[in-house]
Amino acid sequence: MPIAPPGKTQCNVYLPIELVTAAKHAAIDSGESLSTFVEHAIRGRLETLAKEQSR
Incomplete structure (x- = not known):
């Protein structure tokens, strides 16, 4: 079992297969690991929600 940095x-989530596949391809295309890609996606969504809630 790998040791986390x-x-x-580690966080296990269940996602639609097509979403995982698209995320893996997008991560490769952007030169990122899947973990980094997902981290950026989650941070972006959290920022959007925070902005919406502050209005």
């Missing part, structure tokens, strides 16, 4: 933890 400091300050990170």
Whole structure:
């Protein structure tokens, strides 16, 4: 079992197969790991929600 980098933890989620496939391809195309790609996607969504809630 791989050891997580400091300050990170593993999180298992269930997603539609086509979404995972698209995310994997997008991560490769952008030169990122899947983990980094998903992290950026989640951070972006959280920022959007925070902006919407502050209005």
